[in-house]
Amino acid sequence: MPTKLTVTRHLRHEVVIQTRKKYAVLLFSAHPFLLAAFISFLHLIHLQDAFFSTKPQKQNMKKLTTLLLAITFTIVATAQKNFEVMTPKPTPGSVITIEYMPRNTVLQGVKDFEATAYLLEGKLPLAKTMQLKQEGGIYRGTVKTNDSTRAVFFTFAKDDKRDNNNDEGYYTVLYDKAGKEVSGSGLALASVYGNYGGIWGLKANAEKAADLNKKEFETAEAKTKYANEYFAFLAKSKNEADKEAARAVLAGMLEKKGISEADMLKIKNSYEFTLKDKEKAEAVMAKLKEKFPNGNWKRTEALSAFAKEKTLKDREARYAEIVKALAPFTKDEQPMIDNMATTLAKTNADSGNYDAVKKYVAQIKNNMAKAGILNNISWKLAGEGINNKPLNVKTGLELSMMSLAAVNEEKKTLTNKPPYQTDEQYRRNLDFTYHTYGDTYATLLYHNGDYAKAYEIEKQAVEGFKRKDMSMNEAFAALTEKTKGAAAARAELxxxxxxxxxxxxxxxxxxxxxxxxxxxxxxxxxxxxxxxxxxxxxxxxxxxxxxxxxPAPQFALKDMSGKEVSLSSLKGKVVVVDFWATWCGPCIASFPGMQTALNKFKNNPDVAFLFIDTWENDSNRVQKVTDFIAKNKYDFHVLYDDPKAKEGN
Structure with a gap:
């Protein structure tokens, strides 16, 4: 009589094969679908007849071991998938269940990592913390979507370690009741690969974003329903036909029946800032004023008048006039008022009128804007470092304390938390801000001779930044010597x-x-x-x-002299490629450092630097770039990307 075989599923990831007389135990972790398939396979081939007959036990066990090993390797090879959406075709408003296995990722062996879901609903992503429950090597979590959710991205992270599926992202689109992808889901995915993914460390993929957009806009219905997104997609293209199509989209939106003032303003801004058509923008604005004679544009123009004033006296008078005439302010207007008050506080600080600084700071509603200007002024009063001469320690200490109080108030209320951060993420960012401003306070305490208190605050700041901020480290080393002695300072150094x-x-x-x-x-x-x-x-x-x-993608582009330069012609060299544009502030700010690097390697035949000017829409592009390089006396080998190249290349 064949020996009876029992296959038992333990928990959700282990299989134990048990015989009546002997135990042949195989434990492994795999997805439940794989385990179910394996169990079915065992029963299907009647493993008990094949292996537990009256033949010698050693031979039977050898066969069993061989088969189980083969199946195990197959399952392990198949089970490399680290993420699974367990909810079949989730719909908007439903709860999505996911499973994640960190094996063979940067989070393998990492404890207490976090899971965040980003709900994509047509605006900024909405971040939600997911509570994970561990079962063996697999973590399970759920997230509740909204009726407007089109797709959801998931990310897993601990400190500076983050798993984004090798920059492919973990995600699911949502489905309608008929089982089809909801309208706009492709646009939601495109927004992530084109821009928003950077929020959670996902690298941009312009080509994938363009392909997703293109697929979404295959139907006339989508082009009409998502006209703003369709315009943005066309406007990014370097194809002149697409540019004309973008203009046609705006013209169609402008003729829409019942168009609102807000929509007309968006169209005006699209002409002015995206298409660089100032004349058309002015025409749209004139039409807006005619259609809405008492619209919000009047308030906006009144608010904008502040920036036109040149002197501090005139700006203060204009600010007082605006506050008196237009208060209370809307949610959209308040940031403009805060910016005005911030500007007045800074200007008064520059002239040494600190009573006026306090007056205008008190009128700033945004805690972080208030803390920021107070810290900037305090840092300047501290001499911008412990090794520099301070300007006004007493006032600096007072204003610095006010900046820390504002950050603490924000920690309590989370009033200005952006939707794309969870409460935990926002609080961590506030902690970094607090330590940054605490460093200012400690510097002022140092100049005031209060070394012991300064040491404790600076120590918290240094540890908060994990000893990676060199300015803080410098202050802490000096304070350690002052408070703990030379030996302790040397050890820290x-x-x-x-x-x-x-x-x-x-x-x-x-x-x-x-x-x-x-x-x-x-x-x-x-x-x-x-x-x-x-x-x-x-x-x-x-x-x-x-x-x-x-392997780097091959390219062949022309330089400023008209000569074609290909990457293949530089084979065997270390090639440093810098993508830049004349309008890109961070690019321009990095150029002195790049010139220094270029100077260091200019006589090394194995190193080449290429500076690729890209995303320049100016018709006078070549002259603009040439003048910029000449004016700043940079020795850069500048190449121009192809303005008609496919978006994302």
Whole structure:
């Protein structure tokens, strides 16, 4: 009689195969679907007849082991999928259940990582914290969607480790009652790959975003229903036919029956800022004023008048006039009022009128705007560092305390939390802000001689930034020497050196402490060289972890002289590619540093720098770029991208 076989499913991820006389146990983790298939397979082939007959046990067990190993490897190979939406075709308003397995991801072995769901509903993503329940190696969580939700992205993270599925993202679209993807789901996905994904560390993929948009707009219904999105899609294109189509979309929107003032204003802004058509924008604005003679545009123009004033006296008078005539302000208007008050506070601070500073700061409603201007003024009064001469310590301390109080108030209320951050994420960001402003307060306390209190505050700031902010580290090293002595300061400095997080001032401090004990310059050189070697090796290892090994896309572009330069012509060299535009502030700000790097390697035949001017819509582009490079005396090898190239290339 064949030995009876019982297959039992334990918990949700383990299978135990049990015989009547012996136990042949196979435990493994896999998706429940795989386990179900495996169990069915065992019963299907009547494993008990095949392996537990009256034949010798050793031979039977050998066969069983061989088969189980084969099946195990198959299942393990198949089970590399780390994420699964367990809710079949979720609909708007439903609860979505997901399962996540961190094995073979950056979060493998990491405890207490967080899961966040981002609901895409046509505006900014709405972040929701997901509570995960662990069962073996798999984590299960749920999120409630809204009736307006089109798609949901999921991300898993702990500190600086984040799993975004190798920048493909974990996501699901939502479905209607007929089982079809809801209208606008493709646009929701495109918004993530084109822009919003950066919120949770997902790298942009312009080509994928363009493809998703293109697919969504295959129907005339979608082009009409999502006219604003369709216009934005066409306006980004470098194809002239698409540009004309974008104009046609705006013209159609303008003729829409019952159009609102807000929609007309959006159309006017699209002409002015996206299409750079000032004449058409002015025509639309004139039509808006005619259609809505008593509309909100009057308030907007009154508010805008503030910026036209040139002197502090005139701006203060205009501000008082606006507050008297237009208060109370709408939710959309209040940020403009806060900006005016912030400008007046800063201007008065520059002239030393701190009573006026307090007056205008008190009128700022946004806690973070209030804290920000107070900290900026306080930092300047602190001399912008412990090694500089302060301007006004007493006033600086008062204003700095006010900035910290404003941050604490925001921590309590979370009034200005953006929708794309969870409460926990926003509070963590506020903690970073508090430590940044705490560093200002500690610097002022240092200048005031209150070293013990300054040390405690600076220590919290340094630890809050995980010892990575070198300005804070410098202040902390100085305060450690003041409060704990030379030996303690030297110990802290050595740690900062080994971590590669030190400044020139910290190097000078360590040299003074080291040589004060009778050490020679030669001994100092050997000592600091060893510390800096440790820092270099650590930095090198960190960079190596973030390097990728993906073939670069080939390109051939013309430079400023009209000569074509291809990537293939530079084979064998280290090629540094900088994408920039004349309108890109951060790009321009980085150029002095890039020039320094270029100078360092200009005589190295194995290194090449290419500066690719991209996303320039100006018809006088070449002259504009040429003038910019000449004016700033940069030695850059500038290439121009193809204005008619496919979006995303």
């Amino acid at each position: 050595e740690k900062f050196f080994e971590e590669g997080k030190y400044t020139k001032g910290m190097r000078e401090q360590l040299q003074r402490l080291y040589t004060s004990g009778g050490k020679t310059e030669a001994e100092w050189t050997a000592y600091v060289t060893n510390l800096e070697e440790l820092a270099y090796n650590k930095l090198k290892a960190e960079l190596a972890k973030n390097m990728i090994n993906i």
